[in-house]
Amino acid sequence: MLPLGQRLRGLKGRLFLLWLIVGLLSPPIGLAEPVEGLYTTDVLVSSQGRAERVRAAGEGLAEVLLRVSGHPPALRHPEVQQALKRAQRYVSEFSYESTEETLETGGAIKPAHKLILKYSASQVEQLLRKAQQPIWPSNRPNLLVWLVIDEFPSGRRLVGDAPVQDSLRAAALRRGLPMIYPLLDLQDQIALSADALWDMDEASVLAASRRYHADGILVGRYSQTSRGQWLANWKLLHKDEAVIFDSASEEFERMLNGGLDQVADYLAGLYAIVPGEQGPDAVVVQLSGVDDFASYAAALNYLDGLAMVRHAALVAVRGDTLLLNLFTEGDLSQLLDTLALDNKLIPANEGGSLSLPGSRYSTKGSAENPLQFRWPR
Secondary structure (H helix, E strand, C coil), X not given: CCCHHHHHHHHHHXXXXXXXXXXXXXXXXXXXXXXXXXXXXXXXXCCCCHHHHHHHHHHHHHHHHHHXXXXXXXXXXXXXXXXXXXXXXXXXEEEEEEEEEEEEECCEEXXXXXXXXXXXXXXXXXXXXXXXXXXXXXXXXXXXXXXXXEECCCEEEECCCXXXXXXXXXXXXXXXXXXXXXXXXXXXXXXXXXXXXXXXXXXXXXXXXXXXXXXXXXXXXXXXXXXXXXXXXXXXXXXXXXXXXXXXXXXXXXXXXXXXXXXXHHHHXXXXXXXXXXXXXXXXXXXXXXXXXXXXXXXXXXXXXXXXXXXXXXXXXXXXXXXXXXXXECCHHHHHHHHHHHCCCEECCCCCCCCCCCCCCCCCCCCCCCEEEECCC
């Protein structure tokens, strides 16, 4: 029989080979896509009468406004407060579904219906613009979420339980956060131990997360005290930054909501646009690789369709290269973050500019120093 050390080395070698094979066969999972359903929500009602529908419309509109703005103080703005009193005007569609849940009304327990409400995107955005509140576009960074629990007496373990993921999905849906959940298969278990995750070891977390191609990583570690209180620490890894949040509650769902609320507030601060805050008169963009009319139309439609771009104007054409003025809301860094998140335009090497002659120290995005991208073929 081989010595114990050789047997262990052989076992580790076979596990590493299996991990490598699984990794090669596993397709990339995380690719950023626009968040759907930002303007749709549901509210439990005790009847299908008008009074309950009016109440639910206000509750639902508040949730949609929070989700679209990413900014809780927006709900306290006087214009928004007035809109919440006439929330039915913002409803474009509604329907009912039966449920097995109940509601207490006037001291009596009644069967509850689910009222599904869809709000007009244009009216909601118009309200936020009029109140000069932020608008967080639907193209949002997707987050890979790792959870670890420390429980007595079994100790620490990675969490992938269906009830926990359902609670996490509900909390993420409430704030419009796109989430990716790890498979917690053999590859994940070899790459990331519960102890390393509890320690929030960035090197181990980043290595284990690479296969999922997420825009950001959220690590949550939590435990329950002897008094029943849930305590959680959260670490968000995004854009080469690490941000720490804490949340606590007597209720598990509230603890999750508290953590994800802080994450959503932080990301909205990076990506949301504040209407009325004008950026430069125009951000100048040089776009190469536009070699036919279809590409030209697609490029103009894309740039014009960005939430923070009010208008895209063509200035000059040379061969397959366009020079455009983008009239924007928000600042240049937000535009660059949006373009990077979309990953639609390819950053181009500088040189061969169509811009006017000027100093190499000119402001980025100016006529003398345009942003340079290439349209994908």
